[in-house]
Amino acid sequence: MTVLAFSGNPLDRASERRSDPAWLQAQAVAGLYLPFWQTRPFVLDQRAGFLPWRDGWEGATCIFLGLDGTQPLFAVDLAGESEPALGQGGFQEMRASAFVLPARDTAIAGQAKALLDWHKRHGFCPNCATRTQIQDGGYRRLCPNCSAEHFPRTDPVVIMLPLFRHADGREECLVGRNKRFPLPLYSAFAGFVEPGESMEEAVRRELREEVNLDAGVVTYHASQPWPFPSSLMLGCYAQALSRDFQIDGHEIADARWLGKEEARARLADTIDDDMRLPVTIAIAHHLIKDWAQR
Ligand SMILES: [Zn+2]
Numbered sequence: 041m042t043v044l045a046f047s048g049n050p051l052d053r054a055s056e057r058r059s060d061p062a063w064l065q066a067q068a069v070a071g072l073y074l075p076f077w078q079t080r081p082f083v084l085d086q087r088a089g090f091l092p093w094r095d096g097w098e099g100a101t102c103i104f105l106g107l108d109g110t111q112p113l114f115a116v117d118l119a120g121e122s123e124p125a126l127g128q129g130g131f132q133e134m135r136a137s138a139f140v141l142p143a144r145d146t147a148i149a150g151q152a153k154a155l156l157d158w159h160k161r162h163g164f165c166p167n168c169a170t171r172t173q174i175q176d177g178g179y180r181r182l183c184p185n186c187s188a189e190h191f192p193r194t195d196p197v198v199i200m201l202p203l204f205r206h207a208d209g210r211e212e213c214l215v216g217r218n219k220r221f222p223l224p225l226y227s228a229f230a231g232f233v234e235p236g237e238s239m240e241e242a243v244r245r246e247l248r249e250e251v252n253l254d255a256g257v258v259t260y261h262a263s264q265p266w267p268f269p270s271s272l273m274l275g276c277y278a279q280a281l282s283r284d285f286q287i288d289g290h291e292i293a294d295a296r297w298l299g300k301e302e303a304r305a306r307l308a309d310t311i312d313d314d315m316r317l318p319v320t321i322a323i324a325h326h327l328i329k330d331w332a333q334r
Pocket residue numbers: 165166167168169170183184185186187188
């Protein structure tokens with residue numbers, strides 16, 4: 041089973057203990073801290089750069105990540121216009137870090153990024169506009185005025201590869217080029233699940249909207265946390281009821297059917313033309329690869 045980037049987090053989040061302020065304070069004293077600056081993790085020697093607490097970090101948003109064995113780990117969000125100097129190492133963009141860090145560090149840094157992002161954008165109560173307070177090591181915010189509780193959000197996104205099966209059993213998948221993609225990238229289709237919608241219904245709706253394709257059976261494949269800023273990608277296959285499609289011209293600029301042999305060749309980067317498939321950290325890469333190899 042492939043471990044997708046940002047999944048496989050090894051930490052014990054100690055969710056049953058982190059609401060105890062005395063326990064949390066004891067962890068903070070013994071803790072190591074992963075600094076973030078402008079949503080970028082601190083990277084040191086190609087690892088997540090956990091450091092002992094430093095003077096000057098008081099007042100920064102600080103969240104509990106979990107226990108690595110017995111070692112408590114935290115993340116701290118450093119402010120400032122210019123990059124804080126922490127000796128060797130530096131702050132690297134999260135996506136780029138995922139190509140450099142070991143899988144476990146990518147997952148831990150992704151957890152930290154999603155949480156810190158949420159705190160940065162949810163400092164005030166949506167109910168009464170009072171500034172809210174961090175609780176439970178960062179897994180809850182409490183409004184001191186109206187007592188409303190607010191929890192970090194995870195937004196479900198469906199990402200799906202339509203498959204068409206010919207009468208002879210041969211299969212093709214449909215990949216599309218989103219207008220927002222850097223030029224030659226073709227990928228699976230994706231969209232947010234809306235309120236009052238099942239995962240399967242979101243898959244069918246998005247395919248109708250983006251490529252006017254009718255889909256039948258939807259099969260769940262795997263999921264991936266995707267901290268940009270707080271998505272959970274739900275990877276699916278969708279049975280295409282016909283080969284006919286029509287791009288919307290708005291979100292999708294082009295779409296093409298690929299056979300398994302061509303998909304394998306493109307994933308191996310042996311075809312040099314104007315079409316590229318997604319990189320390995322994206323679940324779309326694995327949706328295409330896992331289908332093409334079966
Ligand atoms: Zn309130």
